[in-house]
Amino acid sequence: MTAPHPVVHFIATGGTIAMKVDPHTGGVVPAITGDDLLHSVPDAARYAQIEVNNFSKTSANYITNDWWARLTQAVQAALARPEVAGVVIAQGTDTMEETAYWLDLTVQSDKPVVLVGAQRNASAPDFDGPRNLLNAIRIAVAPQAHGMGVVVAMNGQINAARSVTKMHTAHVETFQSGNYGWLGEVWDDKVVFSRSPLRRMHIPITASQFPVVHIFPMYAGADGMFIRHAVDTGTQGIVVQAVGMGNMNVSMFEAVRYALDKGVPVVVASRVPNGRTYPLYAFEGGGKTTFDAGAVMAGDLSPQKAKILLTLLLQNGPVDRARLLAAFGV
Helix, strand or coil: CCCCCCEEEEEECECHHHEEECCCCCCEEECCCHHHHHHCCHHHHHCCEEEEEECCCEHHHHCCHHHHHHHHHHHHHHHCCCCEEEEEEECCHHHHHHHHHHHHHHCCCCCCEEEECCCCCCCCCCCCHHHHHHHHHHHHCCHHHCCCCEEEEECCEEEECCCCEECCCCCCCCEECHHHCCCEEECCCCEEECCCCCCCCCCCCCCCCCCCEEEEECCCCCCCHHHHHHHHCCCCEEEEEEECCCECCHHHHHHHHHHHHCCCCEEEEECCCCCCCCCCCCCCCCHHHHHHCCCEECCCCCHHHHHHHHHHHCCCCCCCHHHHHHHHCC
């Protein structure tokens, strides 16, 4: 007697993978449920029993900290069931890297959690959704995927939540991990992992309301006025998207110092995709000067992921700088 296939819990949240061209407007709109998507992948039945959770329709419009918290609950509840081998989440690619990192921080399980989407909508002749979804299901039931954390599976490649970034607005090979490279690949005959993610942590969701954290970019001519306004109107954390290894102009630096003097933690990330922020430059506004003033370097985290980590760290109120430094690992 053949053993039953493992169960994969498939959470559909919308995105391009669930969209088609509207004949009236000529634009792409939500049109496909999770069940519809699954019908486009008949080979999925060879690998798993799929149960569908139509969580939302247009993920980009709904994504907030509260939305992510509800998604964490849905994922955690599914993974707690012994018959569930893993979870696959279909989402829009614009914010997929953020959702992946949020879940990697908040979901506690060794079972696979795989995020998947599409760069081309379901009306396109070369719609990439079905292949991506099939690959994600195969990863979710692969023994090798245990303990790998939350991953993004697109274009046959597997990327870790912490390092993955959308690098092209349209290409199917949009998700990359910079200098780190992907974790593995999906082949016709098997799923292959070549490395493991090392820098992972777990932060349980314990608050019913999340702190307000903003990202402010450094650019030529930035004056820091929005940082000051955010501080004066109650923001509880700030991430600066600095240049280089964490540098900014004098006006931005003075605004950062204003925030720090008011007790608002400031994390300094970089707009550069690869490398890390590091307190090296000691001119006014340089990374070392800002660090010495009390800011925290984000290390290799992008600004949007640094915001997620800072938000979760502050969910129960202020934390001391030592804990922030330890969490950001710099």
